Amino acid sequence: MTAPLLEVRDLKVYFPVFHGFVQRLIGGGDAKVHAVDGVTFSIPEGQVFGLVGESGCGKTTIAKTLVGLVRPTSGQIVFRGKDVTHPDRKGLFHLREQIQLIYQDPHAALSPAMTVGAAVADVLRTHGLPSESGVRVLPKSEDELRAAVYQVFEDVGLRPPSFFYDKYPDELSGGQKQRVVAGRVLALRPKLIVADEPVAMLDMSIRARMLEFLLELKAKHNLTYLFITHDLATAKFMCDRIAIMYLGRIVEMGPARTTYADPKHPYTRALLQAIPSPDPERRSTKVLPKGEVPNAVWPPAGCRFHPRCPAVLPTCGWEGRDVIALLEERWLDLELAAREAEAGPVDAWEANGLIARRDVKEGDPAAVQTLIRGILNGGGGPMADAIRDVSVEERTVVVEFRPPDPLAPKEVEGRVVECLLY
Amino acid sequence: MTFETPQGAVRAVQDVDLTIDGGTIVGLVGESGCGKSTLGRSILRLLPENATVRGSIRFAEHDLLTLSPRQMRDLRGRNLAMIFQDPMTRLNPLMRIRDHFIETIRAHDPFVRVKEALERAKKVLADVRVPSDRLGMYPHELSGGMRQRVMIALCLLFKPALLIADEPTTALDVILEAQILQLLQSIMHQYNMSVLLITHNLGLVAEFADRVAVMYAGRIAEAGATVPLFREPRHPYTHGLLRSVIDLQTTKLYSVPGEPPSLLGESVGCPFYPRCEKRMAVCETVFPEVRLVGEDRRKVACHLY
Numbered sequence: 001m002t003a004p005l006l007e008v009r010d011l012k013v014y015f016p017v018f019h020g021f022v023q024r025l026i027g028g029g030d031a032k033v034h035a036v037d038g039v040t041f042s043i044p045e046g047q048v049f050g051l052v053g054e055s056g057c058g059k060t061t062i063a064k065t066l067v068g069l070v071r072p073t074s075g076q077i078v079f080r081g082k083d084v085t086h087p088d089r090k091g092l093f094h095l096r097e098q099i100q101l102i103y104q105d106p107h108a109a110l111s112p113a114m115t116v117g118a119a120v121a122d123v124l125r126t127h128g129l130p131s132e133s134g135v136r137v138l139p140k141s142e143d144e145l146r147a148a149v150y151q152v153f154e155d156v157g158l159r160p161p162s163f164f165y166d167k168y169p170d171e172l173s174g175g176q177k178q179r180v181v182a183g184r185v186l187a188l189r190p191k192l193i194v195a196d197e198p199v200a201m202l203d204m205s206i207r208a209r210m211l212e213f214l215l216e217l218k219a220k221h222n223l224t225y226l227f228i229t230h231d232l233a234t235a236k237f238m239c240d241r242i243a244i245m246y247l248g249r250i251v252e253m254g255p256a257r258t259t260y261a262d263p264k265h266p267y268t269r270a271l272l273q274a275i276p277s278p279d280p281e282r283r284s285t286k287v288l289p290k291g292e293v294p295n296a297v298w299p300p301a302g303c304r305f306h307p308r309c310p311a312v313l314p315t316c317g318w319e320g321r322d323v324i325a326l327l328e329e330r331w332l333d334l335e336l337a338a339r340e341a342e343a344g345p346v347d348a349w350e351a352n353g354l355i356a357r358r359d360v361k362e363g364d365p366a367a368v369q370t371l372i373r374g375i376l377n378g379g380g381g382p383m384a385d386a387i388r389d390v391s392v393e394e395r396t397v398v399v400e401f402r403p404p405d406p407l408a409p410k411e412v413e414g415r416v417v418e419c420l421l422y
Numbered sequence: 423m424t425f426e427t428p429q430g431a432v433r434a435v436q437d438v439d440l441t442i443d444g445g446t447i448v449g450l451v452g453e454s455g456c457g458k459s460t461l462g463r464s465i466l467r468l469l470p471e472n473a474t475v476r477g478s479i480r481f482a483e484h485d486l487l488t489l490s491p492r493q494m495r496d497l498r499g500r501n502l503a504m505i506f507q508d509p510m511t512r513l514n515p516l517m518r519i520r521d522h523f524i525e526t527i528r529a530h531d532p533f534v535r536v537k538e539a540l541e542r543a544k545k546v547l548a549d550v551r552v553p554s555d556r557l558g559m560y561p562h563e564l565s566g567g568m569r570q571r572v573m574i575a576l577c578l579l580f581k582p583a584l585l586i587a588d589e590p591t592t593a594l595d596v597i598l599e600a601q602i603l604q605l606l607q608s609i610m611h612q613y614n615m616s617v618l619l620i621t622h623n624l625g626l627v628a629e630f631a632d633r634v635a636v637m638y639a640g641r642i643a644e645a646g647a648t649v650p651l652f653r654e655p656r657h658p659y660t661h662g663l664l665r666s667v668i669d670l671q672t673t674k675l676y677s678v679p680g681e682p683p684s685l686l687g688e689s690v691g692c693p694f695y696p697r698c699e700k701r702m703a704v705c706e707t708v709f710p711e712v713r714l715v716g717e718d719r720r721k722v723a724c725h726l727y
Contacts, residue, residue, distance in 0.1 A: 175681065203622070205677055208676055208677035231668075260670065272670070276600070278624045278628045280628040283629055292567045328555075332553060
């Protein structure tokens, strides 16, 4: 097997959370967004690799890291056998000739004050014209430059090129703008194209055309794609291999065909199930994960999906704040909340790591202990089995969990899955 | 429905007939610029000043277009309500969630005390599954899904008969989208309410709507009960749109040729004519009347029928 075109090893990208002056004085200033938190994958030459996940899962951060727009916190990026994790200025300049990014919104990617011809010419003037030998030569004359841009426009189907050269982005349709952006990217003859949601902004009736165009370009120029999308259906059509991301980690990765046919991770299953099917005769009741994607500043312990997972186990990573979430959910029922008022309200509870506690100022801590134990055993499901003890310390009721089982990516039937079920 | 603009009149919505029965979800689908949002807003008379509307919009015993602004204000929020794509732009960032509820309640019942208003807020928030401690928070402290739930709760305060949902989940991820629509469906039954679901997503309409209207270039191309319409689309545009959906069963990509038309100026003939694969000579010059086609008496605006 030949070496992959791109290898990403244990990539981590954290962003500091901005803190006010006072907060910095009193501490707690080391909070950070765990945008990408230990991601490993590789892309063989000529393949389409899909990175799929919901907003905030870190997929766009990976794209930006690959082209040097964001600096990784740790980990390694190897491109064509060369470490490009922390390129210098010159290295980055040449790296960008080989890895190019297509953005979601072609309108935002083009300067409104520049004709689209000038936009492409600008790139060639900076980086030089690609040649057979692989050495880039700066254009000798404006005519040569213009001819090169015409060639690019021909290539992406903007014909006749002279008609488009002097147009401003405003005068073009969404599909045409997307072609200009693709042309500007291709002008440099890159090896790898990172396409970040390239069709999300397009209307459904013309979306397929763009996807076909991307596949055509790939075949013609022997390209490799990193295809980033939130849309599993599009990814299924486009990709050879896919990785499903959740909150900064890859939860499942494998060949697209088998992954769709038999998803292993409960999150992958949930995503697939949630896609609305355009067939009213196949309506089905969906069992959806609870709640929303948690804050990436304090990702859940253990498996990050555990608070929402329909297949969760007692060892998946329960912690104090899960108790608070359960109480909150339970007391949405106002009758139940009134009946269990002695254990509440929710804000009386605080969580710290594996512990949830409540200081009982009035009333009997032992009664609260009994009540909360009953609630957890009755409504906690697998969470209840993860509890080490519900105890009373002086006037404080303490719920303590056992630490979670260690979680690591595992090889399951030719796929990488990060889940304790396997 | 026409907008006056410096570039000329834009006919955003033309010759549209749409009926929403009590207790049903009607899906209004179309691509960007087809006039679906304008149609939704014109029901609530939430249109800018350069808009002129002709026709009639009957709601219960009222013709909404002849009501005085005062009468209309009373109906809005009380009997008719609307939620939008991005709740963050609809909630005031400087107001706590509780104040949104108090303001909305007092707009219709000016003398309600704060305590009673908050009790009513808690009740509707529980219906949309939002914990009541969120009342003390500001919009930016809530997640996207929570914000949309708060918007829905604000609409539910006066038990409206019709909720217009304009792309309510477009800003949300698939799982949240499904959650919000399941929620809409269950409260719709609980509150005995109708929903006009405006969306570009045919999948959502297929899953949730009882009836569908497909809009193209400001007109309704086809409208009817959901199941037969998806099983056997009659208008070539509906047909093309359904074929271009990319879902998990897709093995071959399809896109409708050409680009959506401009709505500027007077149009003659069928607006879909330049993109249609079944066009005939007559289509270029004569606009097709809406006809009732087939056993399900589907409305189709096409010369093929």
